[in-house]
Amino acid sequence: MSAHPTGTPTSPRDGHHDIELPPGGAEERVPSAFPTVFSWDYNIRHEELLRLYEKGKTLQWNASTDIDWSIDVDPERLTQEELDIADVILGLPERLDLPRRRALDHHFNGWLLSQFLHGEQGALLATAQIVNTVPWTEGKFYAANQVADEARHVEVYRRYLTEKLGVSYPVNRHLHTLLDQIISDSRWDMIYLGMQIMVEGLALAAFGLMRFTAANEPLIQQITSYVMRDEARHVAFGVLSLQDLYTKEMTSTELKEREEFVIEATMLMRDRLLMEDIWPRLGLDAKLWLPWSLHTPFMVGFRQILFSKIVPNLKRLGLLTPRVRKTFAELQILEFESYPDSTEESETAMPPALMAFFTRMQAAGVQFPGLALTA
Ligand SMILES: [Fe+2]
Numbered sequence: 001m002s003a004h005p006t007g008t009p010t011s012p013r014d015g016h017h018d019i020e021l022p023p024g025g026a027e028e029r030v031p032s033a034f035p036t037v038f039s040w041d042y043n044i045r046h047e048e049l050l051r052l053y054e055k056g057k058t059l060q061w062n063a064s065t066d067i068d069w070s071i072d073v074d075p076e077r078l079t080q081e082e083l084d085i086a087d088v089i090l091g092l093p094e095r096l097d098l099p100r101r102r103a104l105d106h107h108f109n110g111w112l113l114s115q116f117l118h119g120e121q122g123a124l125l126a127t128a129q130i131v132n133t134v135p136w137t138e139g140k141f142y143a144a145n146q147v148a149d150e151a152r153h154v155e156v157y158r159r160y161l162t163e164k165l166g167v168s169y170p171v172n173r174h175l176h177t178l179l180d181q182i183i184s185d186s187r188w189d190m191i192y193l194g195m196q197i198m199v200e201g202l203a204l205a206a207f208g209l210m211r212f213t214a215a216n217e218p219l220i221q222q223i224t225s226y227v228m229r230d231e232a233r234h235v236a237f238g239v240l241s242l243q244d245l246y247t248k249e250m251t252s253t254e255l256k257e258r259e260e261f262v263i264e265a266t267m268l269m270r271d272r273l274l275m276e277d278i279w280p281r282l283g284l285d286a287k288l289w290l291p292w293s294l295h296t297p298f299m300v301g302f303r304q305i306l307f308s309k310i311v312p313n314l315k316r317l318g319l320l321t322p323r324v325r326k327t328f329a330e331l332q333i334l335e336f337e338s339y340p341d342s343t344e345e346s347e348t349a350m351p352p353a354l355m356a357f358f359t360r361m362q363a364a365g366v367q368f369p370g371l372a373l374t375a
């Protein structure tokens, strides 16, 4: 594989870029011990799940032919003027000359899209497990359909990173921990909760933001709109599948385990967003940049926004328990509980403060904030 430890990317125009590997290497085996469930009565128990399955079948798309891969992507396209305006708002901790500032932007994009890629692989493996473990026939139908969706998502991000962007990152250690935890769980509802509600819920909010943050990159816009169409369905399926189970069938001990998991996963996902992988690759001082990513108002707001889809969905599932509420209040994400959940509204709502930010940027002539703050 090609390694570019100093942050010099392979120009995508040079040809193929290999995805960077994690310390453990190219292959990782995670043991799992879940029971595979036959459903011999073939009864349909949930009509609304069957409707989503039908919808999934009619909304299939082909990543090779529906996306215009001939679109040229210049990952370091931003001008000094655009970056200057953006940096006032972003409050970067030090001034970088134009090549380094462009490299920073390029690496942000590469890092974020790489995490999307790894998350999509997690979703692919998790959904394949759900085919086996969910006890309902219509659940198996739907999950099988989703396996094809997730394969397509891995396909598009892989192709974008290897052919267009030329900078990639291994799976972030916090995301890695979360994915391993989800994939090795023996309970099908935990796989759903972790992947469909938490990981994909965050991705859905991030994709929604991408419409603004990468407004002048038409290829990623095409990819994002197709992927989002699938993800909205996936998150809705997760909510519909789990709500009866969590609100009517589970014991309080069982629910307590789900509550613990939600809190732990929230912490891992928040920590994933500190971007600490980037600084050493670019030769930037982590002592300067880590506090920036932790405390700058824009970054704080940005991290909160990414939970805008997860919180109302957890509420719908009855998992916004006093303990979860307390944690969410501390993280300042509890306010999203009043937002529409994924069964009511598939779009990502943009909170007014962030909408105002992007409107200000656009009014200043910037279509792109100069930091691909998109995941
Ligand atoms: Fe996906």
Ligand SMILES: [Fe+2]
Residues within 6 Å of the ligand: 123, 150, 200, 230, 231, 234
């Ligand atoms: Fe998905």
